[in-house]
Amino acid sequence: MNPAFEGRHAVVTGAARGIGAEIARTLAAQGARIGLLGRDRAALERVRETLPGGGHGVAAADVADPASVAAAFEALRTDCGPVAILVNNAGQAESAPFMKTSVELWQRMLAVNLTGSFLCAQAALPDMLDAGRGRIVNIASTAGQKGYAYVAAYSAAKHGVIGLTRSLALELARKGITVNAVCPGYTDTDILRASVANVVGKTGRSEADALAEFAGVNPQRRIVQPAEVADAVRWLCGEAAASVTGQSISVAGGEVQ
Numbered sequence: 001m002n003p004a005f006e007g008r009h010a011v012v013t014g015a016a017r018g019i020g021a022e023i024a025r026t027l028a029a030q031g032a033r034i035g036l037l038g039r040d041r042a043a044l045e046r047v048r049e050t051l052p053g054g055g056h057g058v059a060a061a062d063v064a065d066p067a068s069v070a071a072a073f074e075a076l077r078t079d080c081g082p083v084a085i086l087v088n089n090a091g092q093a094e095s096a097p098f099m100k101t102s103v104e105l106w107q108r109m110l111a112v113n114l115t116g117s118f119l120c121a122q123a124a125l126p127d128m129l130d131a132g133r134g135r136i137v138n139i140a141s142t143a144g145q146k147g148y149a150y151v152a153a154y155s156a157a158k159h160g161v162i163g164l165t166r167s168l169a170l171e172l173a174r175k176g177i178t179v180n181a182v183c184p185g186y187t188d189t190d191i192l193r194a195s196v197a198n199v200v201g202k203t204g205r206s207e208a209d210a211l212a213e214f215a216g217v218n219p220q221r222r223i224v225q226p227a228e229v230a231d232a233v234r235w236l237c238g239e240a241a242a243s244v245t246g247q248s249i250s251v252a253g254g255e256v257q
Helices: 018-029 041-050 066-080 103-131 152-171 190-203 207-216 226-237
Strands: 009-013 033-038 057-060 083-088 134-139 177-184 248-251
Touching (some): 009 018, 009 066, 009 103, 018 041, 018 083, 018 226, 033 041, 041 057, 057 066, 066 083, 066 103, 083 103, 083 226, 103 134, 103 152, 134 152, 134 226, 152 177, 152 248, 177 226, 190 207, 226 248
Parallel strands (some): 009 033, 009 083, 033 057, 134 177
């Protein structure tokens, strides 16, 4: 157990799979009580069964809906206590050429990736302000640092997450609360697997060739693993990172420098 985490309530959004589930397991292993938040309650329950320790909570919610977020945080407080750590991981990626990007797709990307982070931060902050300490980590993307073709809506939303991170970090700098972003490159998740399938379907290329193309963006020529992202989050939530705030930390093999 790590004294910096033991007994502290860490809410992880988008926790049912991929990076979110790995973050939940990593923080639970440090002794935190995990509030698992996502759309699929059954999937969240399956993740809870894999977490070490006890006292973990589950709440189903749409992070883009204010009433849903408020109800979820109230339920998680009842189960796990005041929120000490928030990891805004919930996100969605859809691709389309810019001129074929509908208003609906645009709004959907902003709602899930950006508005969700805003709403969850507002829901968690009262507990942190009362305690005089806290950690917020927003899972952004290298797409929020440099942009990619054919994902203008997603990239704009993730750029917004980084802007939110920087502004909120300054506002909270004297409150004992740090706010940072972790920016993974292409990571071994359902989102990447869907992107690979999309390339295969549209081009007829093999799955191996499509995956190699994504890996080639990384100077290390590899796909990032969820555990690598989770460990960056763990460090940012610990005491050793108390002076680190307002930063966007790339986990991408040198893709962004």
